[in-house]
Amino acid sequence: MNKVLISADNVRGSEEILSSMNNVVTSPDSIILLHVQQLVGNSTMTAMMSYSEIETMKESIEGTEHKEALDRRAEKVLTHYRKALEDRGMKNIKCVIKSGHPADEILQVAEQEKVDLIIVGCSGKSRLRKFTTGCTSRDVEKNSRVRVLITKNNGCGKHAHMWTGREAYAL
Amino acid sequence: MNKVLIAVDDTKGSKYVLGVFQNLVRPPQEVLLLHVQRLEGRSLMIDMLSDAELSTLKESLQGTEYKEKLDRHAEKILNYYRKEFENAGLFSIRTIIREGIPADEILKVAEEEKVDLIVVGSNGKKGLNRLITGCVINYVERNATVPVIVEKPETKEIIHGIKETVSPQFS
Numbered sequence: 001m002n003k004v005l006i007s008a009d010n011v012r013g014s015e016e017i018l019s020s021m022n023n024v025v026t027s028p029d030s031i032i033l034l035h036v037q038q039l040v041g042n043s044t045m046t047a048m049m050s051y052s053e054i055e056t057m058k059e060s061i062e063g064t065e066h067k068e069a070l071d072r073r074a075e076k077v078l079t080h081y082r083k084a085l086e087d088r089g090m091k092n093i094k095c096v097i098k099s100g101h102p103a104d105e106i107l108q109v110a111e112q113e114k115v116d117l118i119i120v121g122c123s124g125k126s127r128l129r130k131f132t133t134g135c136t137s138r139d140v141e142k143n144s145r146v147r148v149l150i151t152k153n154n155g156c157g158k159h160a161h162m163w164t165g166r167e168a169y170a171l
Numbered sequence: 172m173n174k175v176l177i178a179v180d181d182t183k184g185s186k187y188v189l190g191v192f193q194n195l196v197r198p199p200q201e202v203l204l205l206h207v208q209r210l211e212g213r214s215l216m217i218d219m220l221s222d223a224e225l226s227t228l229k230e231s232l233q234g235t236e237y238k239e240k241l242d243r244h245a246e247k248i249l250n251y252y253r254k255e256f257e258n259a260g261l262f263s264i265r266t267i268i269r270e271g272i273p274a275d276e277i278l279k280v281a282e283e284e285k286v287d288l289i290v291v292g293s294n295g296k297k298g299l300n301r302l303i304t305g306c307v308i309n310y311v312e313r314n315a316t317v318p319v320i321v322e323k324p325e326t327k328e329i330i331h332g333i334k335e336t337v338s339p340q341f342s
Contacts, residue, residue, distance in 0.1 A: 001194050020318055023172050024288055026197055117195065122312075141293075141312060141321050147187075147195075148321045150312055 003115040004028040007106050007136070008035045008081045013121035016151040018084050020119065024149065028116070030092035033081050034109050035074045037099035043134030046101040054100050070099075103139035110146060119149045175199045176286040178277050178311075179206055179252050181244070184294025187322040189255050191290050196320070199287070201263045202256060205280055206248050208241045208270040225271055242268075274310035281317060289315055292322045 004025070006017060039057050040046065046054065061067045078095045085093055098105040110118055120137045130138075141148045175196070179185045192198060210228055220228065232238045249266040256264055269276040281289055291308050312319050 016318075024196055024318060024320075026194060138309070138312065141308070145323060147191075147323050149318060150321070151318045152316055 001026055001028045001116050003030050003032065003113060003117075005032045005034055005106070005110050005113065005115040005118045006081065007102075007118070007120045007140075008033045008077050009102075009121060009136075011077055011080050013151075013153055014081060014084065016153055017119055017121050018081075018088070020149065020151045021085065021090070022088060025117065025119075027090065030094065031085060031090055032094050032096060032109065032113055032115065033078055033085075034096045034098065034106060035078050036102040036105045037070045037074055037097065038102065039070075039099055043102055043136055043139075044132065045134075047103075047134055049101075058099060071097075102136045103143070106136070106140050107143055110144060115146060117147050117149060118144055119151065121151050122153060172197055172199045172287045174201045174203060174284060174286040175288045175290060176203045176205060176277070176281050176284065177252070177290045178273075178307075179204060179248060179292075180209075180273075181248055182292075182294050184324070185292040187292040187324055188290050189252075189259075191320065191322060192256070192259055192261065196288070196290075198261060201265065202261055203280070203284060203286065204249055204252050204256075204264060204266045205277060206245045206266070206268050207273040207276045208245055208268065209273065210241075210270055229270060241270075274307045274314075277307070277311050278314055281315060287317060289317060289319045290322065291319065293324070 004021075006021075008014070008017075038046070039054070039061065049057070074097045078097070082093055082095060096109060098109065106118065106120070109115075118140060120140050122137050137150050141150065177188055177191075179188065210225075210232060245268045249268070253264050253266060267280060269280065277289065277291075280286075289311065291311060293308055308321055312321065
């Protein structure tokens with residue numbers, strides 16, 4: 001396998017992604033670590049904004065404390081991933097920082113770099129939270145042209161058999 | 172990695188799973204090939220049946236010609252995939268035939284057999300079609316507790332979601 005794109009979102013979900021790099025996939029030639037800065041709120045909010053609005057947003061927060069905090073966070077997350085991957089003997093790691101709508105940016109970078117696999121973590125949100133805050137892993141899976149590996153955190157799928165559509169119909 | 176569950180059916184989307192061991196996933200100790208017989212209609216139709224109705228349906232189908240046809244069909248599919256995987260150099264392959272709700276059965280088998288990875292193929296269903304006919308991947312991805320790989324068509328052009336095509340005009 002040539003290229004893998006890893007969506008490095010936060011440090012919390014890194015364990016599963018890194019262990020999947022160890023166990024599931026064969027070692028790739030090069031790795032792209034992508035961190036998408038969330039400029040405002042959650043992914044449903046950025047999904048509702050048009051491109052020009054996002055551009056204006058980017059410009060307006062340039063040089064502010066908020067932006068600096070975002071940059072520091074991105075650095076922290078990326079160095080964490082980078083170090084963990086280098087400890088596992090991976091080479092050719094490229095770090096990319098983008099800002100905007102997460103799923104869009106992931107897909108764009110995947111297309112530009114012609115990756116073979118996208119790895120995204122699952123946050124383990126419930127249905128309602130997914131609906132209100134948006135779900136990047138699903139958006140990526142739906143729209144991507146290359147294969148997607150969705151890793152699971154501890155506690156993912158715990159809502160599995162609680163309340164499915166079927167019970168609702170049966171009632 | 173010990174066990175990988177691969178869900179197959181007769182659609183074209185399912186064929187993309189064949190590429191998964193070529194240079195992507197480390198060869199596991201055991202491969203489970205699962206085919207879920209669809210007793211009726213599309214996956215959303217069968218979603219609406221309750222458990223009791225489903226077992227009645229199963230009983231009433233027992234011994235009919237239709238059921239025999241389904242069995243033959245399942246055999247054919249599983250033999251095809253078994254052969255393909257054996258050609259790829261995998262030997263410990265176990266095939267499983269289940270009946271009922273595809274997504275549920277996939278999750279059940281994954282839980283019973285304690286698999287480490289689920290592989291499903293994507294048929295590239297989009298938007299309204301996905302909503303009407305139901306999407307097995309969506310459900311599996313949401314409720315699984317283990318990593319999921321969604322295989323995608325290699326070359327087929329997929330049109331991006333509505334957001335990207337619409338938003339520039341409204342800006």
